[in-house]
Amino acid sequence: MTPEAVQAGLLGGESLLQRRSIAKAITLLESTRVDHRAQGDALLTALLPHTGKSFRLGISGVPGVGKSTFIEALGLYLIGQGHRVAVLTIDPSSSVSGGSILGDKTRMEHLSMHEKAFIRPSPSSGTLGGVAEKTREAMLVCEAAGYDIVIVETVGVGQSETAVQGMTDMFVLMQLPNAGDDLQAIKKGVMELADLVVINKADIDADAATRAQAQITSSLRLLGMHGNPNDPHSDKHWQPNVMSLSALLGKGVDTFWAAVTEFQTLQTANGLFSQRRQNQSLAWMWERIDAGLKQAFKQNPAVREQLPQLTAAVQAGQLAASTAARNLLSVLELTAQAAPNLGAKS
Amino acid sequence: MTPEAVQAGLLGGESLLQRRSIAKAITLLESTRVDHRAQGDALLTALLPHTGKSFRLGISGVPGVGKSTFIEALGLYLIGQGHRVAVLTIDPSSSVSGGSILGDKTRMEHLSMHEKAFIRPSPSSGTLGGVAEKTREAMLVCEAAGYDIVIVETVGVGQSETAVQGMTDMFVLMQLPNAGDDLQAIKKGVMELADLVVINKADIDADAATRAQAQITSSLRLLGMHGNPNDPHSDKHWQPNVMSLSALLGKGVDTFWAAVTEFQTLQTANGLFSQRRQNQSLAWMWERIDAGLKQAFKQNPAVREQLPQLTAAVQAGQLAASTAARNLLSVLELTAQAAPNLGAKS
Incomplete structure (x- = not known):
């Protein structure tokens, strides 16, 4: 089933086709493959008005x-x-x-x-x-x-x-x-x-x-x-x-x-009723952003290289935890980038 | 007082000098100035063995x-x-x-x-x-x-x-x-x-x-x-x-x-006793990393540009919160960087 067929089956299919389309849609959304994720996001956006x-x-x-x-x-x-x-x-x-x-x-x-x-x-x-x-x-x-x-x-x-x-x-x-x-x-x-x-x-x-x-x-x-x-x-x-x-x-x-x-x-x-839903959506967005930031941080090559020795230094009491955190954050492009750009703007 | 004088006063000064050094050290560590922060980290690392x-x-x-x-x-x-x-x-x-x-x-x-x-x-x-x-x-x-x-x-x-x-x-x-x-x-x-x-x-x-x-x-x-x-x-x-x-x-x-x-x-x-302290130090490090990531994210120019319209779309029910989160994360160099580098390594 193409994502378009899933969408059509979901929104207007007869009982059995619809049930099959729901299962397909959920499977697509649960997939961790990058191309599936993009298809899933497109499907979600198309379904959202309904x-x-x-x-x-x-x-x-x-x-x-x-x-x-x-x-x-x-x-x-x-x-x-x-x-x-x-x-x-x-x-x-x-x-x-x-x-x-x-x-x-x-x-x-x-x-x-x-x-x-x-x-x-x-x-x-x-x-x-x-x-x-x-x-x-x-x-x-x-x-x-x-x-x-x-x-x-x-x-x-x-x-x-x-x-x-x-x-x-x-x-x-x-x-x-x-x-x-x-x-x-x-x-x-x-x-x-x-x-x-x-x-x-x-x-x-x-x-x-x-x-x-x-x-x-x-x-x-x-x-x-x-x-x-x-x-x-x-x-x-x-x-x-x-x-x-x-x-x-x-x-x-x-x-x-x-x-x-x-x-x-x-x-x-x-x-x-609607206020609670709006708050829930925003909280959900930020929860996902936090999780995504942490995941990206842990997967960053420079972080992966430095994390073990900094963690060991913190555990051994040779480095304050806040100093280690600042050191790790400073190796990310993210921090280095954001500061000068902001400076140039203001 | 130079950071070196603060350190010396803290570790070996007589009563009044020590009290003044403590106050100076805490003030330095509470400062948000970038150069103070670097001096503060150096001081902390020097004090840590004590x-x-x-x-x-x-x-x-x-x-x-x-x-x-x-x-x-x-x-x-x-x-x-x-x-x-x-x-x-x-x-x-x-x-x-x-x-x-x-x-x-x-x-x-x-x-x-x-x-x-x-x-x-x-x-x-x-x-x-x-x-x-x-x-x-x-x-x-x-x-x-x-x-x-x-x-x-x-x-x-x-x-x-x-x-x-x-x-x-x-x-x-x-x-x-x-x-x-x-x-x-x-x-x-x-x-x-x-x-x-x-x-x-x-x-x-x-x-x-x-x-x-x-x-x-x-x-x-x-x-x-x-x-x-x-x-x-x-x-x-x-x-x-x-x-x-x-x-x-x-x-x-x-x-x-x-x-x-x-x-x-x-x-x-x-x-x-020592296990609790080690766990506390590591938890502290990760808490500071999370806070730093979120702050850097919010200060990123591309995020600042796109956040208002994506937030509005989520509130209006035009965009799923998870899709908005993925869109925002993808504008960061962080995510774009990490994935290909990791791919090249494996």
Whole structure:
């Protein structure tokens, strides 16, 4: 398939051709070959006017919290309401294990077989930044193909919750009704990212779920994130809610979606919906620039030659770290170039 | 004073000359002039063999927790034990207010007048990275001048606790005996940085202090940081302790110092003391490289020319953020250079 055929199939193909075109597009965008990268960028730019019309929902939670069961129940519910649902996963550890721990299609048996659903496992390409970039691009592809709900799921390894929150319109944290589970989430800084906290497995122990709900609500209040006019969410006119449900029994999925819709309506009405997306795009651009600068630095021949001895001198305490950094930066054309040119201009 | 005179005064001068040399050295290192920077680097390299022999103690806590009172009491206690004490401050907000909120010398009235103490307010030079760099360099200067205890204090604005923990041998978190104070510290990720938690103002309400101590100990246990073989501190064979004291009455300062000494002895015995310092130096070098790359990027004439229109295109949704990042990176000589040279080599 040529990039043009992929684009045409994506935007207007019948069901099977479209599905094949999505897969081809994502494969092209995940390729590290320089010519593929240029084709991928051209494709992205062509698709961009057709993107952005979906609602992007981020879901995070520790392994065993029941994310797959919940996303399967939610996905089928949404398809029943007339939506088309794409599910993408961010799992930075999959580059080690060579794939998600359990295949995503095995995990969401019924949803994966539905023609109105598209499920894509985590890209397995090294750093979190790289994985997040591929997932963002895959999200744009799915949107261009007309999926109007994109769910991005993560198991919460390293900083992956921050990455998912940084690419979605609403970020949901799933919790177990266990003592201390909220402290772990607060410690990782993920509680303050949450627009909504969901306690799953309320079917197993309703009392524990009720206690956990009260506990987390109280924590959110103490952290100034709930019912506090100075809270970080107050500029959104939205206070993070805590609800419990049972994904296994499918109980609470409709209430959950009602809360999502309420959030979406509010954010759209006060203009924060589009503002969040603009901020996310700019943050994404700068994150990629930082990563690219560092990569180019490490690949620079002069740096590669001098880095080992300067690193050794720093470790041995013969050279201050800041002096070593300045020495390394000065060998780059980049620094040497920028300064005189700027001087000549002013 | 020439840099040579500063160096000589620092390393061997009598009390007043040495004090003046320290101030001159720090001023030189804080200068942004290119020739000063080169002189500063030469001075640092000359001083380096004389550094590293102090114990570096980081102290953090919210405004009002009583840091100054505690550091004054601790400093005078340590001088009584024969030590020389330097106190440095990291306050990234001081670049806004034009200085620390209260002058450090006013805050530590008795300590600041003692000839065996040296107190330096926060550098007021913009970013946290810049402030941290100046403080690290000032720390080396103080060590070369023979101060064997360096205390680095921060009010905990932004990520300043991480910066202080990243330049000290032991990081102490001061807490108030208030409900929810521990949650705030957990939320900010500072609780897990702490090697020791100190609850101050036990004189005001002993019961509240006892409750806070139990609460924080319980939180540390739930977070897996206390009495848990899988905790992040377990490789140090050290479990973060919680103690209460009264800085105002000077009660508990000796117990505090006994805990510090125990930590120091343990870390030295198992080799983690020097390992932590090596890791800190390398992390510092890379942090400075990242900052330097980003600064050079933003000052590059071609980037300055293209950045506004690419940023606007990303905001308008006409260009994917990753495409914009690749476009901007490709205008740099850096990227263009590195690739072919690497290709020719392989």
